[in-house]
Each structure stands twice: as structure tokens, then as C-alpha cells.
Amino acid sequence: MRLLIARCTVDYDGRLTAHLPEARRLIMVKADGCVAIHADGGAYKPLNWMNAPNKLEEEDDRWVVTSPKGETLTITLHERVWETETELGEDPGLTKDGVEAHLQELLAANTDAIGENLQLVRREYPTDIGPVDLLLRDAEGQAVAVEIKRRGEIDGVEQLTRYLERMDRDPLLRPVRGIFAAQLIKPQARVLAESRGIACVEVDYDELRGIESDELKLF
Structure with a gap:
């Protein structure tokens, strides 16, 4: 699991186009390749995301996530605030009541x-x-x-x-x-x-x- 808090803009191009203006957000990259962008609110639902499988290309100030269908999620990084990466290991799954x-x-x-x-x-x-x-x-x-x-x-x-x-x-x-x-x-x-x-x-x-x-x- 990789977590990055950054001031960023986000652009999605695929079935439609969408733009998130510059703001501080949490960017989450899971071990399976899923990428999700969260605001400080809105419960569990991300502002935008790209499910696995996909391809993540990183530059100093830009990440580009591409899906097999040709959809792209471009994250432009204006300021990196905090970053960490850790191995969570295999999850045992949800225990039902x-x-x-x-x-x-x-x-x-x-x-x-x-x-x-x-x-x-x-x-x-x-x-x-x-x-x-x-x-x-x-x-x-x-x-x-x-x-x-x-x-x-x-x-x-x-x-x-x-x-x-x-x-x-x-x-x-x-x-x-x-x-x-x-x-x-x-x-x-x-x-x-x-x-x-x-x-x-x-x-x-x-x-x-x-x-x-x-x-x-x-x-």
C-alpha cells in the first residue's frame, strides 16, 4: 500500500472527461494496482479512481494511469506533502456476523x-x-x-x-x-x-x- 498526500490536479479521459482542480488530496495505490484519489470527506468513496489492471507511469511531477481500455487518469503533482509505503500482507477477508x-x-x-x-x-x-x-x-x-x-x-x-x-x-x-x-x-x-x-x-x-x-x- 502506497499513500501520498499532495496538492494536485486530476484529469480523467475515457468514457467521459472529468477534471479536479488543484487541492490537497490523498492518493492511494494498492498492491493490486488500483489507484484512488480521496478528499478529506465523502466517507469511503474516492473522487476518482482507476481499477486494476492498469499501468502506472511516474514522472517527477506527473503520474499517468492507463487502463487496458485506453482510459487515462493523469495526476499532476504541484506539491508533495507526505508519502509512505508499507506491505499490508494477505488480508483474511471479511468476517461475517x-x-x-x-x-x-x-x-x-x-x-x-x-x-x-x-x-x-x-x-x-x-x-x-x-x-x-x-x-x-x-x-x-x-x-x-x-x-x-x-x-x-x-x-x-x-x-x-x-x-x-x-x-x-x-x-x-x-x-x-x-x-x-x-x-x-x-x-x-x-x-x-x-x-x-x-x-x-x-x-x-x-x-x-x-x-x-x-x-x-x-x-
């Missing part, structure tokens, strides 16, 4: 709650950017990747999208379809998922545990 971990266990044992004619291949199927919760096969043998959340939000859809992109590189798996499963899926997350061809499934945790719903039923 008790509900999410139990949901995964229950859905692995009851795949009909996700969809019909789905067979479990493996829980925590590894990719080079982390494990997807469930890998299933449908009746036609197509691979199905399932990401499970207690509360389904946009970040979970983005996470599953990244897993699907990596899994589709494996000729033994592709094409891989995705299912986003959660107790509750927010409308914005559902819209994003469906726009990417990802199915959404809301699951009842209590029902999976064998606890009857408080709702009145005819039968």
Missing part, C-alpha cells in the same frame, strides 16, 4: 429457498479477490454464484459483480450467473442488480430456522 454466517449455512442446506433445481457445489468458493458465499449448479449445469447479506445494499451488488467478473475468466465455470440473496434488499440495490443481470432473492431467516411466521396463513 452471526446472522450472515448462519444464513449461508442454512441456504447451503436449503437451496430451494434461493431457486428451483439448484445443487450446491461449494460454500466459500475462492476467487483471487475473495470467496463468494455459495457456488451452485442449476438443472442445465450452469454455474450460479450466490452472495448472501443480512441487508442487501449497493455495496453487496458491487461485491458480487466483481466476483462474477473474476469467475467468468475460468473456462470451467463461465458463463456464471449471479444471485443476490438477503433478508431485505433495498430498492436501489435491486435496480442495480437487475440492470447487471443479477437475480435478487429475499429470504426469511426465521422460516429457514423452522420458526413459524407471525403472519396469519390460510393453511
Whole structure:
């Protein structure tokens, strides 16, 4: 991980053009090549970024990041304020809370709650950017990747999208379809998922545990 605080201007040229005027910002370069520019605000979201894989060329006062698609991110450095670089090592990944971990266990044992004619291949199927919760096969043998959340939000859809992109590189798996499963899926997350061809499934945790719903039923 490399961190640089600098007074800089930033220009992006690709699907559109964008310009950040001169200001102090944090520039982050991760070990996988991802480059992100942050302001002192706005929570976790960077002002601009370039995902890996890419190529970073450095000059004294300018960094140019180029993607395989020809997009460029040009960072012009007007003043270097502070810089450090350190090796973080391999990350063990996110530890799920008790509900999410139990949901995964229950859905692995009851795949009909996700969809019909789905067979479990493996829980925590590894990719080079982390494990997807469930890998299933449908009746036609197509691979199905399932990401499970207690509360389904946009970040979970983005996470599953990244897993699907990596899994589709494996000729033994592709094409891989995705299912986003959660107790509750927010409308914005559902819209994003469906726009990417990802199915959404809301699951009842209590029902999976064998606890009857408080709702009145005819039968």
C-alpha cells in the first residue's frame, strides 16, 4: 500500500472527461494496482479512481494511469506533502456476523429457498479477490454464484459483480450467473442488480430456522 498526500490536479479521459482542480488530496495505490484519489470527506468513496489492471507511469511531477481500455487518469503533482509505503500482507477477508454466517449455512442446506433445481457445489468458493458465499449448479449445469447479506445494499451488488467478473475468466465455470440473496434488499440495490443481470432473492431467516411466521396463513 502506497499513500501520498499532495496538492494536485486530476484529469480523467475515457468514457467521459472529468477534471479536479488543484487541492490537497490523498492518493492511494494498492498492491493490486488500483489507484484512488480521496478528499478529506465523502466517507469511503474516492473522487476518482482507476481499477486494476492498469499501468502506472511516474514522472517527477506527473503520474499517468492507463487502463487496458485506453482510459487515462493523469495526476499532476504541484506539491508533495507526505508519502509512505508499507506491505499490508494477505488480508483474511471479511468476517461475517452471526446472522450472515448462519444464513449461508442454512441456504447451503436449503437451496430451494434461493431457486428451483439448484445443487450446491461449494460454500466459500475462492476467487483471487475473495470467496463468494455459495457456488451452485442449476438443472442445465450452469454455474450460479450466490452472495448472501443480512441487508442487501449497493455495496453487496458491487461485491458480487466483481466476483462474477473474476469467475467468468475460468473456462470451467463461465458463463456464471449471479444471485443476490438477503433478508431485505433495498430498492436501489435491486435496480442495480437487475440492470447487471443479477437475480435478487429475499429470504426469511426465521422460516429457514423452522420458526413459524407471525403472519396469519390460510393453511
